[in-house]
Amino acid sequence: MPVDSVENTIRTAVATALGEVGLEGLPSRPAEVHLERPANPDHGDFSTNVALALAKRNGRNPRELAAELVGLLEAADLAHVEGIEIAGPGFVNFRLAPTWLHERIGLVVAEGSGYGRSGMGGGRRVLVEFVSANPTGPVHAGHARGATYGDALARVLEFAGFEVGREFYINDRGVQMKTYADSLAARAAGEDPPEGGYMGAYISEWASEMPEGADPLEWGYEFALAEQRRVLGALNVEFDRWFSERDMVATGAIETTLEDLRDRGVVEDRDGAVWLRSTDYGDDKDRVLVKSDGEFTYLLPDIAYHRDKFSRGWQLLVNVWGADHHGYVPRMKAAVQSLGHDPDDLEVVITQLVRLEREGSEVKISKRSGDLVTLEELIDEVGADAVRLTYLLQSVDSPQTVDLDLIVAQSNENPVFYVQMANARLNSIDRVATERGFERLPLAGVDLSVLTHERELAVMRVLHELPAVVELAARERAPHKVTTWVRELAGAVHGFYHDCPILSPDTPEELRQARWWLAESARIGLRVGLDLLGVSAPEAM
RNA sequence: GCCCCCGUAGCUCAGCUGGACAGAGCGUGGGACUUCUAAUCCCGUGGUCGCAGGUUCGAAUCCUGCCGGGGGCGCCA
Structure with a gap:
């Protein structure tokens, strides 16, 4: 059953041999024996550095210690092991017969689509929240990184034995909704959007589909949401739940959260506003929850949402945010703590920005100015598979440059x-x-x-x-x-x-x-x- | 000013809990199709791992400082 049977055999033998030699600072379990696959085939199939690591504190010469280990290991007559050698400063290298690899085929075939599955997560319930784009426009090429990353992460976590949920948080109230609605209404009337409105061409296109007499805000909201869901679906990204901010207003969850925070003694009224004392939990300044005009800031609903996530039994929250939001990490962590949770119960993965290039120069993505490369255009040009693999090629810690000409070219x-x-x-x-x-x-x-x-x-x-x-x-x-x-x-x-x-x-x-x-x-x-x-x-x- | 991420071959990037001469793809030069798809394979080319210290038997990998690049520091979301 153990997938790494060969490694385990070697580790156990090494641990046993170390015990016989009688050294200080031994690994407490065989699993702690450092065993690696050497990059250089001349160094065998597996290698351990234990002799190097233990030599100094035991006052031993690494190569002599290695020699002693090799003697014991050779006597153990390990399965598949053809040769054990000392190399370099004191590495012990194991050369295996190909038979150790032949077993692999049977294992892969037996496990089939479950090959590689792990119980590592132990069923821990993890909620991955990602994309969470505002319902005021189409998802664009910049959202694709968070979308593909979050979705692939969820798949990997599931395969590694976690119980995983995927959510999209909808910021469906607030000023940006009104700006969007006003822009739609203006275009529908054949006028330019008001100052500070959305200038994107998509506004005009969408406005032309708006029925006579429709409420621009409600119609625009539903339309944008449907578009996002459709395009993300085309990218093979599905969510278990689209969580609406409005719903929390309707249920009173936001007020309840505020009361909860008051009960916990982490808020105070100051200058006519209501503040979260986030500095108590490592934030660099306190944060306003309710403005002096009585409106919530974005933060309070966010806290209510995270409170809701925990209340539904999720044990670990993973949020995938763009680089432009990294400054909010300390306050969200503080908020989680102020709700009585461990700060580590919230992990925020920051995806660095994607730079899009076409013909060698940068293509800017801006919803307001309207120079938009939509995700749908990208998918139409190259297909969902190419989009996903391209975005999943590298670490989200690194800024990524995507050359649209290249992925569009369908070249090798x-x-x-x-x-x-x-x-x-x-x-x-x-x-x-x-x-x-x-x-x-x-x-x-x-x-x-x-x-x-x-x-x-x-x-x-x-x-x-x-x-x-x-x-x-x-x-x-x-x-x-x-x-x-x-x-x-x-x-x-x-x-x-x-x-x-x-x-x-x-x-x-x-x-x-x-x-x-x-x-x-x-x-x-x-x-x-x-x-x-x-x-x-x-x-x- | 403070915080986060990055800085590896001409280009785009890998490099697992530090390990034994630094890798891939693209590009570039040269080869391989009467044989399961040549959208492939093989050989060559190409790097002071940003710089300087430190820890270590050993540092691209960990720590500190500096220099570049990107992002962020609202009673905006």
């Missing part, structure tokens, strides 16, 4: 083709095999030990990494690590496909069967990875 500079091609090729094997009357035998009867070609081993090595990649991506909230892995697997598949023919008459039947199952496990792996990214895996291209 777009990695989505590379990855989907690998999948299509694997599928074509099955297709052609059927045409030619080849039959794949049950895996149990196939001898996988004939898989010794470097191309074959490379595919198995990459497949082996997926469980660790899933856990890492979940722990670090970094779904782009899955993207990197998928690209690596696709690369290994292309090499394998090129050098290891399956249906060729020159391929011995025994080898054909083994390779065929390897191809099948690679196909499963690609599909799992692509599913985590929300990218489709077409069978043919």
Whole structure:
């Protein structure tokens, strides 16, 4: 059952050997033995630095200590291990027989679409809130980063054993709604929007669809929401709940929250306004909850919303915000604490800005000025898969430059083709095999030990990494690590496909069967990875 | 002024809890299609990992300072 059985075997043996040597500062559990996959194949399949790490505090020479360990480990006669060597300043390297990788195929095939799934999350209930664009315009190319990231993160967290919810918070009240409605009304009447209004071309287009006599605010609200939902759906992004700010007004949740905060003694009245003493919780200044004119600031409904999230049993809140909102993190953290929660119960992931370029110069995204690249245009031009993979290529910590000309060009500079091609090729094997009357035998009867070609081993090595990649991506909230892995697997598949023919008459039947199952496990792996990214895996291209 | 993110090959970016000569794609130069899709594969080219200190047996990775770039510091959302 343990996915990392080889690693566990080695770790346990190392821990045991260390115990026999009798050293200070030993790892308390085998899992703490540092074991890594060396980048250099000359350094074996696995390597540990324990001799280096423990030498100094035990007054030992690292290489001598390593030698002692090697002696004990060799005597243990570990499964799959062909050679144990000391290298460099005191690394202990393990060289394994390919058999350790052959097991992987059976595992992947047995687990299928569940391969790589982890129980790491332990069922902890995590609510991911993302996009949350104002209902005053279309989602645009800038929203796509948060949308794809939040959705992929949710998928990764689910796969890693968390119970996950996805929500979109709708700021459906406040001044921006009125500005939007006024702009719509003006365009509908054939006039320019008022000072400070929305100048975007979409306002005119939408206004032309507004029925005679409709309330611009209500009609505009519903229309914008429907548009956002439709376009995000086209990007394969769905939410469990669209949470309306207005609903909290209707239910009195905002007032209730304010009373709650008063009861907790964290608010005070000052200068005619109501303040949250957020400085008590690390914010750099106190924040106004109710303005002196009696209106709520945006903050109070936000607090009420987060209070609501917790009240529904969510244990960890992950908010995906754009870089322009990072300044609000301390006050939201303070707000969460003022409600009696741990500040770590709220995590805010800041996605850095996307710079869009076309013909080498920047394309600005501004709703007010109207120079907008809508998400829909992007999807229409390149497809949802390319949009998703492009945005999921790199860490959201890094500013991203997206060259619209390139992803529109559908050239080989777009990695989505590379990855989907690998999948299509694997599928074509099955297709052609059927045409030619080849039959794949049950895996149990196939001898996988004939898989010794470097191309074959490379595919198995990459497949082996997926469980660790899933856990890492979940722990670090970094779904782009899955993207990197998928690209690596696709690369290994292309090499394998090129050098290891399956249906060729020159391929011995025994080898054909083994390779065929390897191809099948690679196909499963690609599909799992692509599913985590929300990218489709077409069978043919 | 204070806070956050980034600064790795000509370009766009990976680099897991520090590890053994720094990677990928694109670009560029040269090869491979009577054989399961050449949207592929192979070989070559290309880097003072922003700079300077520090911690460490060992730093692209951790700490400090500085220099660049981006974003933010409202009784606006």
